[in-house]
Amino acid sequence: MSEPEITVLEALHSTPARRYLSPEPIGDDIVRKLLDAAIRGPNGGNTQRWAWIVLRDPAVKAQIAAFYQEGWDKLYGVHREVMLAQPESANGQGPANFRAGDHLAAHIQEAPVWIFPVLLGAAKSANPRLGASIYGAVQQLMLAARAYGIGSTLTTLHSGHEAETRELLGLPEDALTMALVPLGYPSKGRWAEPKRRPLDEVVFNDRYTAS
Amino acid sequence: MSEPEITVLEALHSTPARRYLSPEPIGDDIVRKLLDAAIRGPNGGNTQRWAWIVLRDPAVKAQIAAFYQEGWDKLYGVHREVMLAQPESANGQGPANFRAGDHLAAHIQEAPVWIFPVLLGAAKSANPRLGASIYGAVQQLMLAARAYGIGSTLTTLHSGHEAETRELLGLPEDALTMALVPLGYPSKGRWAEPKRRPLDEVVFNDRYTAS
Numbered sequence: 001m002s003e004p005e006i007t008v009l010e011a012l013h014s015t016p017a018r019r020y021l022s023p024e025p026i027g028d029d030i031v032r033k034l035l036d037a038a039i040r041g042p043n044g045g046n047t048q049r050w051a052w053i054v055l056r057d058p059a060v061k062a063q064i065a066a067f068y069q070e071g072w073d074k075l076y077g078v079h080r081e082v083m084l085a086q087p088e089s090a091n092g093q094g095p096a097n098f099r100a101g102d103h104l105a106a107h108i109q110e111a112p113v114w115i116f117p118v119l120l121g122a123a124k125s126a127n128p129r130l131g132a133s134i135y136g137a138v139q140q141l142m143l144a145a146r147a148y149g150i151g152s153t154l155t156t157l158h159s160g161h162e163a164e165t166r167e168l169l170g171l172p173e174d175a176l177t178m179a180l181v182p183l184g185y186p187s188k189g190r191w192a193e194p195k196r197r198p199l200d201e202v203v204f205n206d207r208y209t210a211s
Numbered sequence: 212m213s214e215p216e217i218t219v220l221e222a223l224h225s226t227p228a229r230r231y232l233s234p235e236p237i238g239d240d241i242v243r244k245l246l247d248a249a250i251r252g253p254n255g256g257n258t259q260r261w262a263w264i265v266l267r268d269p270a271v272k273a274q275i276a277a278f279y280q281e282g283w284d285k286l287y288g289v290h291r292e293v294m295l296a297q298p299e300s301a302n303g304q305g306p307a308n309f310r311a312g313d314h315l316a317a318h319i320q321e322a323p324v325w326i327f328p329v330l331l332g333a334a335k336s337a338n339p340r341l342g343a344s345i346y347g348a349v350q351q352l353m354l355a356a357r358a359y360g361i362g363s364t365l366t367t368l369h370s371g372h373e374a375e376t377r378e379l380l381g382l383p384e385d386a387l388t389m390a391l392v393p394l395g396y397p398s399k400g401r402w403a404e405p406k407r408r409p410l411d412e413v414v415f416n417d418r419y420t421a422s
Contacts, residue, residue, distance in 0.1 A: 003220055008358050011219035012248040012351050035414050037223040040405045041350060042365045045287075046304050048408050057417045076256075093257050118419070122339065129367045129389055131342020136350035136365060139252060140223050143354070147219050154253045154347060156340045170418035178340060194251045197259050203246050206268045207381035208329070 004147040011146050014191040018151025019104040021111040021184025030148055031113055034183070037144035038117075041137025050134055053116040053169050058109070060168050064158050065109035067165065068180065071157030072105035092195035100189075104153065104182070111182035115141060116169060122176040134178050141181065151186040154179050215358040222357050225402040229362025230315035232322040232395025241359055242324055245394070248355035249328075252348025261345055264327040264380050264388075269320070271379050275369050276320035278376065279391065282368030283316035303406035311400075315364065315393070322393035326352060327380060333387040345389050352392065362397040365390055 035052055043050065055061060076083070076098065088094035108114075117134050119125075135154075142152045158165055158180045165177055201211065246263055254261065266272060287294070287309065299305035319325075328345050330336075346365075353363045369376055369391045376388055412422065 004218070006219050007215070008217050008219040008222035008354055009214055009248065012355055013251055015251070017253065032410065032414075036410055037220065039407045039410065039413060040224055040226070042228065042353075044367075046302060046308070046406075048302070048413065050413060051419055052414045053419060054414060054416050060417065091257060091259070097257070125339060126337075128333065128336060128341050128387060129370065130339050131346050132365060132367055132390060135342050135346035136353075139347035139350040142253075142347075143219055144223055154343060156255075156343055159340065170420065172419070172421065175419070176339060179343060195257075196250045199243065199247055199250065202250060202259065202261060203243075203263045203265060205265050206271065208262055208264060208383075208386070209381065210383065 006147055011143050013193050015143055015146040016189075016192055016194045017153035018186045018189060019100040019153055020186060020188035021107070021151055021182060022187040023110045023112055024185045025112050026150060026183060026185070030150070031183075034141050034144045034148070034150070035115075038137045038141035041140040043133040043137065049120045049122070050137070051118040051120060051171070051175070053118060055114040055116060055169070056112065061109045061114060063168060064165055064180070067158045067161035068108050068155070069105050071160045072101065074160070075157065076101055077105070090195060091197060105157070108182050111184040113183040115181040115183060117141075117178045117181070118171060119176050119178055120172070121174045123174045125176075131178060138179055138181060145183055146191070149185060150183055152181050152183050154181060156180070217358050222354050224404050226354055226357040227400075227403055227405045228364035229397045229400060230311040230364055231397060231399035232318070232362055232393060233398040234321045234323055235396045236323050237361060237394060237396070241361070242394075245352050245355045245359070245361070246326075249348045249352035252351040254344040254348065260331045260333070261348070262329040262331060262382070262386070264329060266325040266327060266380070267323065272320045272325060274379060275376055275391070278369045278372035279319050279366070280316050282371045283312065285371070286368065287312055288316070301406060302408060315366075316368070319393050322395040324394040326392040326394060328352075328389045328392070329382060330387050330389055331383070332385050334385045336387075342389060349390055349392060356394055357402070360396060361394050363392050363394050365392060367391070
């Protein structure tokens with residue numbers, strides 16, 4: 001298998017959340033490459049108080065998929081009619097985005113590999129910057145996946161059932177699942193640039209000014 | 212200016228924290244490219260409740276550098292003798308790493324550009340996964356910097372003085388500075404692969420098992 005040649009700048013600009021994922025299997029050699037890239041990411045004091053659970057077990061996925069669907073319904077599904085009636089926005093927050101999220105909620109268990117990035121000893125942390133020790137590594141995982149043509153998206157909607165998820169994954173009580181990242185070859189969509197507000201609306205020189 | 216050709220996989224494996232940074236200025240066109248890559252990162256529901264402060268003002272930097280030095284001294288500086296007496300470890304947590312952090316604490320104000328990734332409306336959040344909406348974008352910033360030969364490191368040691376920092380940056384009371392990322396051309400060190408524990412110690416198939 002030759003190494004993908006995509007440049008880092010191209011990858012940074014063409015890794016949107018991919019929510020239509022096929023059940024096509026992902027080789028374990030590739031999954032290991034993604035994780036080997038992930039763990040090169042930053043973490044406080046290089047203490048690496050993390051664990052990376054690679055979940056493929058269909059029965060466990062089905063149970064956590066139900067937690068995910070519930071989280072989706074509570075946060076977004078309840079706004080279905082309003083969301084679908086909106087015009088498409090330049091920010092990518094319109095009906096197409098809603099339908100993609102809705103599709104993922106109904107089909108997440110079909111994604112062949114799920115990754116749970118976990119922080120050990122973090123369950124009682126009150127540090128709002130806790131995620132500084134793992135989400136950079138998660139981004140590395142998703143960018144490496146992009147290089148291999150594998151889609152992913154950073155989700156946290158399972159977390160309404162954190163205790164049950166922890167138990168299903170055999171995690172100690174002080175562990176915290178920081179995300180659920182489904183991985184799969186995309187079945188729809190493309191590697192387009194993520195739509196965002198114009199840079200000048202969010203970047204400030206020296207001092208913030210309210211808009 | 213031609214676009215850097217480094218592949219994403221190479222960048223993911225060769226972007227360590229760079230703590231020896233020269234005062235050589237960074238062009239504003241490059242800083243904008245880094246931020247344009249950053250904002251393509253993930254954020255919850257694409258709401259983009261973020262602001263990116265580009266700090267170059269020497270007087271403000273000097274004040275926040277004092278907060279940073281204090282944070283360093285409290286968390287790491289107090290362990291100076293123990294840290295410097297340890298053997299170098301395969302994890303990169305030995306004396307060389309301590310000296311690099313110590314150098315950064317004493318010289319951070321010399322880095323020509325500082326980026327503060329800020330979450331708006333987040334100051335009272337109790338969500339331990341809050342950082343999911345910004346640290347992936349911060350990683351994109353640091354990887355784009357890597358492409359241009361610019362070093363960076365994800366730090367949070369200023370945060371013992373969050374209220375004063377917020378005021379110095381003109382941020383609203385409900386904003387939270389999620390990091391301080393100094394940017395600069397490296398004056399020492401190299402783009403080596405970050406040292407981490409072996410993959411098999413931190414990756415688990417389907418279920419976690421305590422080591």
